[in-house]
Amino acid sequence: MGYLIEGESGDWEVVVGLEVHAQIISEAKLFSGAATGFGAEPNSQVSFVDAAMPGMLPVINEHCVAQAVRTGLGLQAKINLLSVFERKNYFYADLPQGYQISQFKHPLVGEGTITLDLPDDATRKVGIERLHMEQDAGKSLHDQDAVRSFIDLNRSGVPLMEIVSKPDLRGPEDAGAYLRKLRSILRCLGTCDGNMEEGSLRCDCNVSVRKVGEADYRTRAEIKNLNSVRFVMQAIEFEAVRQVEVYENGGKVNQETRLFDSAKGMTRAMRSKEFAHDYRYFPDPDLLPLEISQEFVDGIKASLPELPEQKKERFLADHSLSAYDAGVLVAERETADFFEAVAEGRDAKTAANWVINQLSRELNRSGESIENSPVSSQDLGKLIDLVSNKTISTAAAKTVFAIMYADGGDPAAIVAAKGLTQITDTGEVETAVDNVIAENPDQARDVRDGKDKTIGWFVGQVMKATGGKANPKAVNELLRKKLLG
Amino acid sequence: MPLDEATVKKIAFLARIKVPEDELDHLAAELSQIIGWVEQLAEVDTGAITPMTVVADMTWPKRDDTVTDGGYAGKVLANAPEVKGSFYTVPKVVE
Amino acid sequence: MDKLIDLDIARARDGLAAGEYSSETLTRAHIEAVEAARNLNAYITETPEIALAGARESDVRRAKGEALGAMDGIPIAVKDLFCTEGVPTTAGSHILDGFVPGYESTVTKNLKAAGAVMLGKTNMDEFAMGSACVTGHFGAAKNPYQGPDGKDLVPGGSSGGSASAVAARTCLGAIGTDTGGSIRQPASFCGIVGLKPTYGRCSRWGIVAFASSLDQAGPMTRTVRDAAIMLTAMAGFDPKDSTSAPVKAVDFEAALNRDIKGLRIGIPKEYRIKGMPEEIDKLWKKGASLLRDAGAETVEVSLAHTKYALPAYYIVAPAEASSNLARYDGVRYGLRVPGQSLDEMYENTRGRGFGKEVRRRVLIGTYVLSAGYYDAYYLKAQKVRALIAEDFREVFETVDLLLTPTAPSAAFPIGEKMDDPLAMYLNDVFTVPASLAGLPAVSVPAGEDNFGLPLGLQFIGKPFDEKTVLRAADVFQAASGFGSS
Secondary structure, three states, X not given: OOXXXXXXXXXXXXXXXXXXXXXXXXXXXXXXXXXXXOOOOOOOOOOOOOOOOOOOOOOEEHHHHHHHHHHHHHOOOOEOOEEOOEEEEOOXXXXXXXXXXXXXXXXXXXXXEEEEEOOOOOEEEEEEEEEEEEEOOOEEEOOOOOOEEEEEOOOOOXXXXXXXXXXXXXXXXXXXXHHHHHHHHHHHHOOOOOOOOOOOEEEEEEEEEEEOOOOOOOOOEEEEEEOOHHHHHHHHHHHHHHHHHHHHOOOOOOOXXXXXXXXXXXXXXXXXXXXOOOOOOEEOOOOOOEEOOHHHHHHHHHOOOOOHHHHHHHHHHHHOOOHHHHHHHHOOXXXXXXXXXXXXXXXXXXXXXXXXXXXXXXXXXXXXXHHHOOOOHHHHHHHHHHHHOOOOOHXXXXXXXXXXXXXXXXXXXXXXXXXXXXXXXXXHHHHHHHHHHHHOHHHHHHHHOOOOHHHHHHHHHHHHHOXXXXXXXXXXXXXXXXXXX | OOOOHXXXXXXXXXXXXXXXXXXXXXXXXXXXXXXXXXXXXXXXXXXXXXXXOOOOOOOOOXXXXXXXXXXXXXXXXOOOOOEEOOEEEEEOOOO | OHHHHOOOHHHHHHHHHOOOOOHHHHHHHHHHXXXXXXXXXXXXXXXXXXXXXXXXXXXXXXXXXXXXXXXXXXXXXXXXXXXEOOEOOOOOOHHHOOOOOOOOOHHHHHHHHOOOEEEXXXXXXXXXXXXXXXXXXXXXXXXXXXXXXXXXXXXOXXXXXXXXXXXXXXXXXXXXXXXXXXXXXXXXXXXXXXXXXXXXXXXXXXXXXXXXXXOEEEEEEOOHHHHHHHHHHHOOOOOOOOOOOOOOOOOHHHHOOOOOOOOEEEEEHHHOOOOOOHHHHHHHHHHHHHHHHOOOEEEEEOOOOHHHHHHHHHHHHHHHHHHHHHHOOOOOOOOOXXXXXXXXXXXXXXXXXXXXXXXXXXXXXXXXXXXXXXXXXXXXXXXXXXHHHHHHHHHOOOOOEXXXXXXXXXXXXXXXXXXXXXXXXXXXXOOHHHHHHOOOEEEEEEEEOOOOOEEEEEEEEOOOOHXXXXXXXXXXXXXXXXXXX
């Protein structure tokens, strides 16, 4: 049925649209040659153009245009060969020009789609309305002084893509899935690093509610500057409930901008007076219309990497993985690459298992990313080989892996050093099994009487007797044969 | 269409220019006269004409993606009326 | 000493080359002339030290046989709209109090690189908005010509200070900017030559922006030859200005071959406006006849939308200005008037910092871009602009040049038309069409009115055809005997 809010008067549907501002990966700013890196000394990455000094003029960074086109292609969207930069006029301390150079009537990219990965292997296509390029504003610090705000213009002029979804999302889960997928596509394409903590990916969400079955959209509120997926989901959850309550109490939802208080998990209206903004958009007379050629677009298309969606389909087809496993592996390009290296010439399901479970668990625990994994894909592959050629048991492999992760080392060497080579000599194992059965006639009778669980106990005894070197699966089979016939 | 004082006040706020109360009246009259005069453009048949937003007839000039500017905070801040450390300062904004 | 200030650029070039005098001597003579003419209020900032330093460097170069060319060692004046590094730049406004640019405009950099020497920054209408040079914060500049009853006359605007400085022989040439006639009209009022090049011919980088799609830098000189020499030094593609035309450098002086046989000159009938003073009409006819005597053909042509040029201009220019002037907010440079809040600071600073004409135009501009009015005003004006440009394009298929009056009157007394903005705007009626179409146009002194006050005629040419414009103007100036040749 989807995400619904149960109100007193019936069920309510939540309608969400997301506007994501993604900082384009580039060395220099969109219209000036200043640097874009994060965390520099205040106002040290500011040119006279960024500071809006008298007489300064913008000149566009071609690489940024290519990055935006690349992103549009990654979103299966229409690329507009002619687009126009317009000025969005308003006053704020971090907007030195008194206008932001953006795109309004003629954006660079038109409609596209994103496929959401939902629980239970479900997927759903969600519409992208448009993508356009614009300048970022500087940063204001309001908490450094009692009566003054501090302005740092390093971020002023940094290139952004504004990606606007259609209002096709229906709740916090959808929003989370959308953001994760979008982030994964941007990172795969190399057009944005998707780092929400550092602000290179910011999300505004438009939330409204309506009774199930209503055709039209009701008034929406905008919640600005959410900088984590978790906060986006929490904000939507809170805001939707708030709006339902307003309606059910006979009130009206205002079209307004709200902020999310992450400490309290609530949204609140902005304190400053909300004037209806009249941005007085008009084409920027300092710039020419952006006309790109089909060749330019085709060149970028030809150089696109495999996108998460395509990779997932390929993994499903080639490796017969489950949709869930495939989805997890393609979420980050580095994970997918690691997996493919491990899976080369090996059983894909096994490789997936190790990457998704053992490796990811350890990486999460130590806070490492897969690019810096202490266990390389080659070594993990070698470890898997040792299991598949029966040199060690799976249980032993887990021990070896833990050692490799903590201290490094070659798997074969560790096996030898720790004496973990499993006993493959069936005669030796059979002897051990016979001995254990002989020494434990009561338990043997229990098994014959149907107490299946006792087999597990027997396996444990045999493993103890063989110093852990027998293959548990083989031992189990042998026991069953001998005890049950 | 003449502009009344309320409209002038609204426009003046959009433009962040303080107009003393006693000047509003006269200013509204002046602006009304100018707007009334430019309205003669309505006489011109511009049906299918594309607006001339660009005078120069050429392809868009572009820059390479290299850092060629910035890194001179001192010069950038040199003309600022109020500075604290390396920041510009303004009256505090409360959101 | 008097002899030296009676020279022009071309003759000074010859004199310097022949060693008749040094640049230092030449410059000192002009520094004295600047001081002696202070009552004209043509200069906002005098820079004698910079001028002398430049002159000395020029002499050193020349002694080594490394003279840079025609402009080397020539003392000029610079309109205070050009940002000059280390030298206060005001744009004639209170709001730029204390502003000293940390960068040099491209045009003044080019002139400096050609060896020209800066005597000072000249007076102007505030932010180039005006046609009398009376709206500037530093008071009105005066025309060296006086009215019949000894009244002080306006030098025209907005480049009134530059025009006055040249006409009063305080400099051998000056630079101004022209948005709707701001070089040509003051040139006409002061009896000198003033050229507005094709839009894109000279870089706008570092020129305090008024109306981006109209502003152009240009020379103001005593002779057409001088204007050609200065333009050669000023012009050139600038990668820092996205509207700078990628055309090759040209030696404009080389085009002055004093031959206009067979040149087809159009006389646009719509420029004969109701109420036009008879003496201007007579002068216009006389001018046409002079050109025919020199071998050109004249023919009546029609530019059907001429009368709509002025209202279209007074929508487009203020609209662009309202956005370009948003950066003057008291945050990063110039005047700051305190306020309790950010908005109050903005309002106080801009309310106190802008003069009445600037305020009028910024408000008009804000209005015509605002919600609900954009289509009826701004969009409509840009469409009319397209029609005006088309009129010129069509006419230029049958003629090479157009001849028109420059201004609808001679210089008028300071104080007149102050209470009537529209009356002031009508000064631009003949100059604005060429501005809207981006065409090159020059005003040449052509005669005097009944009170002995200068009257000019205007030549308008095809895009990037300054060579033909200058060639015809040069022949005309020689034939009419106004201004030294």
